[in-house]
Amino acid sequence: MGMPLKFGMFVHWGIYSLTGYHEQVRWRFFTPRSEYRKLMNSFNPTAFDPDEWVALAKNAGMEYICFTTKHHDGFCMFDTKYTDFNIMNTPYGRDILKELSDACRRGGLKLSLYYSNPDWDYKYGYNSKSSHQMPEPGDIEDIERLKEFQKNQIRELLTNYGDIYTFFWDIPTRIAAPSMNEFIRSLQPRILINDRGWGDRGDFSTPERSVPDGGKFERYTEACQSVGQQSWGYCRDEDYFTTRFLTSSIDKIRVKDGSYLLNVGPMPDGRIPERAADIIRRVGSWYNRVKESFDGEPCALLADRSLLTTRRGDTLYVHIPEGLVSSGLTLKPIDVRPKSVRLLNDGRELKYDIVTRPEDKDWTTQLLRRQTLHIFDVPADEFEKETMVLKLELDGEPIKI
Ligand code: H79
Secondary structure: OOOOOOEEEEEOOOHHHHHOOOOOHHHHOOOOHHHHHHHHHHOOOOOOOHHHHHHHHHHOOOOEEEEEEEOOOOOEOOOOOOOOOEHHHOOOOOOHHHHHHHHHHHHOOEEEEEEEOOOOOOOOOOOOOOOOOOOOOOOOOOHHHHHHHHHHHHHHHOOOOOOOOEEEEEOOOOOOOHHHHHHHHHHOOOOEEEOOOOOOOOOEEOOEOOOOOOOOOOOOEEEEEEOEOOOOOOOOOOOEOOHHHHHHHHHHHHHOOOEEEEEEOOOOOOOOOHHHHHHHHHHHHHHHHHHHHHHOEEEOOOOOOOOEEEEEOOEEEEEEOOOOOOOOEEOOOOOOOOOEEEEOOOOOEOOEEEEEEOOOOOOOOHHHOEEEEEEOOOOOOOOOOOOEEEEEEOOOOOOOO
């Protein structure tokens, strides 16, 4: 069994949203620290309504929210005693993480915390062994001090906001320090920790914006992807992914029993951009309609490897993440007649038959003709915008051996 929760909403939010550009805008434009810090003075998300975020996620079939408590820029979206570069010192002046954690609890969602290792604001944040570093003259590399700083913040994060589902480190430090994850576990023994921390694979892997090859995941895996191609944080001219692309990406991960975090970047006023919310609603509608298929065990069954299958007892699910070019589908080598074939996307029954098909295109290899299940009225045009999943009720083994 994979991770306990399967579908969540990633939220990248910080003062970088004010630029409408990218969560790493400071790195991309070599912005001096003192200048970047000024953004803090105009961060005032008066339209922030965490209950709305929770409702959006819940309606999409999501079970948790993973929130950026501190991205590489070092700005803390929570009340911390260990740096003044935090939400309490903005015009907003309220603990956003607290408001979100309360809303999650009210709405029955679990909360995960994203926490980045690089810290472009902390004087002792520089780590010459890692990537994504922005030291300024006068900064001092002091890994012991950085670990203490992180532990102090982790104590705040894992003490003041209730039960936390996962801890999402970002950008591996490339320094082994098992005491860091041990510290996390000492505060919240049930927490799951990802593989981007201090030289530790943690509890789960984190393919980012990608779908790994191969069959069922051998360890806990949580893939993450954003609604847009450009950025995780709010981007004014974002290139939003198509529903077709996202549903197929989610399908391919979920078939292997991986979990999936789909990200949005709220605007400086606290609202999730309408285009992004719309994607969450559309993808969520699809997810709710097909999700029973992911409870099945993945099985490599069909000759056509672009068709993925999951199976639960006598029910076989055929996933079509690459879409169809016609209304027909020959499910070689299935040669038994199912009791029913449905398109899970809308529940409609599909027509099917057992037909004789040759092994080669020219029908010349007489001996190799065989019986195959043919499904012949799939509404491929109608469902071209989302990944189709077929549900076959079988009567025992799908293949006669
Ligand atoms: O917060 C978002 C991005 O800003 C951040 N991660 C997501 C969730 C990110 N920063 N930089 N990158 C992503 C690009 C490169 C990351 C790499 Fe790695 C670091 C490649 C190898 C080490 C972390 C571990 C990401 C993939 C494996």
